[in-house]
Amino acid sequence: MPSKRRIRWAVLPLGIAAAAVLAGCTPTELHGFLPGFTEDGQPATNHVDMVAGLWVNSWIVLLVVGVITWGLMGWAAIAYRRRKGQMGLPVQLRYNMPIEIFYTIVPLILVVGFFAFTARDQAILETQYGDDADVSITAIGKQWSWDFQYDGETDDETVWTMGVQAQTDERGDVISELPTLVLPVDQKVQIKLQSRDVIHSFWIIDFLYKKDMYIGKDNFWSFTPTREGEYAGKCAELCGEYHSMMLFNVKVVSAAEYEDYLASLREEGQTGDINDAYDRLQNAPGTGASIDENVEEVDH
Numbered sequence: 625m626p627s628k629r630r631i632r633w634a635v636l637p638l639g640i641a642a643a644a645v646l647a648g649c650t651p652t653e654l655h656g657f658l659p660g661f662t663e664d665g666q667p668a669t670n671h672v673d674m675v676a677g678l679w680v681n682s683w684i685v686l687l688v689v690g691v692i693t694w695g696l697m698g699w700a701a702i703a704y705r706r707r708k709g710q711m712g713l714p715v716q717l718r719y720n721m722p723i724e725i726f727y728t729i730v731p732l733i734l735v736v737g738f739f740a741f742t743a744r745d746q747a748i749l750e751t752q753y754g755d756d757a758d759v760s761i762t763a764i765g766k767q768w769s770w771d772f773q774y775d776g777e778t779d780d781e782t783v784w785t786m787g788v789q790a791q792t793d794e795r796g797d798v799i800s801e802l803p804t805l806v807l808p809v810d811q812k813v814q815i816k817l818q819s820r821d822v823i824h825s826f827w828i829i830d831f832l833y834k835k836d837m838y839i840g841k842d843n844f845w846s847f848t849p850t851r852e853g854e855y856a857g858k859c860a861e862l863c864g865e866y867h868s869m870m871l872f873n874v875k876v877v878s879a880a881e882y883e884d885y886l887a888s889l890r891e892e893g894q895t896g897d898i899n900d901a902y903d904r905l906q907n908a909p910g911t912g913a914s915i916d917e918n919v920e921e922v923d924h
Contacts, residue, residue, distance in 0.1 A: 655680065656680040658676050660676070662851065668853070670848040675745065675832040676832065752814060753814045753846040758812045759774075761816070762775055763826055768870040769789045769870060770803040771803070772787075773897070773898055779895060784895075787803025808878070809879070810850060811879060813849065814844060817836075818842055820903045820905075821905065825837065828874050829856050829857065834860045839905055852876050854875050857873065858872070
């Protein structure tokens with residue numbers, strides 16, 4: 625009994641110290657220094673908290689495993705060191721059944737646990753709003769910029785913007801206007817991801833998510849922006865010589881500002897569907913186009 629009391633009294637200060645350290649952490653530190661949060665901890669989308677939680681909790685588990693492993697290594701190095709006057713090798717053991725079981729069961733639990741939580745969060749991230757989306761947008765990657773189409777029920781309601789590659793000065797600072805994706809806050813957004821030429825990857829850094837864009841295969845991403853503001857986006861897949869200049873901005877605004885923005889594009893005559901009009905590969909299976917026809921079109 626006295627030994628148990630001593631253990632409790634030894635653990636108590638450690639628990640108090642850990643609680644004090646965690647209580648002193650800022651929201652930035654509690655979220656693993658990941659982007660996507662304000663100083664008071666407000667997330668950029670409805671999924672950011674979940675992604676950050678998976679990241680931080682995984683690191684906590686891994687650090688605990690690391691501390692235990694390092695502790696056992698240190699203990700073994702001290703407890704079984706060669707004493708003064710000893711000669712030769714220490715007694716060799718072929719195996720230790722409890723340790724063998726421990727080193728088999730614990731990694732298995734960790735792997736299954738990481739898989740389960742990752743699969744759970746991935747299923748949520750990959751669930752699409754479909755017809756329940758308040759806003760449907762098509763983001764189109766191209767070497768080396770972005771087109772954004774805000775899809776409506778008719779061609780007159782569908783509007784778009786077409787971007788050009790970022791231009792930089794001698795120091796590498798961007799000096800040109802970047803393509804801007806405008807999103808309404810607190811509304812369900814579904815983005816269709818397409819490519820005009822090669823594989824790209826659509827990445828909004830503060831949203832803690834990225835997804836590839838392919839020729840001939842549409843990908844989708846559904847989320848709800850929860851905070852107004854401006855965010856940076858880029859291509860996250862090496863796609864050619866000027867991949868590093870394939871940048872865009874994201875602006876999350878109120879619903880009224882979003883509607884005003886769509887109206888301004890409509891007034892400029894930027895209406896209709898541009899999904900296929902500028903694709904570089906027009907001889908996909910089923911289109912009926914031949915290689916010779918495409919070469920002739922390029923020559924003209």
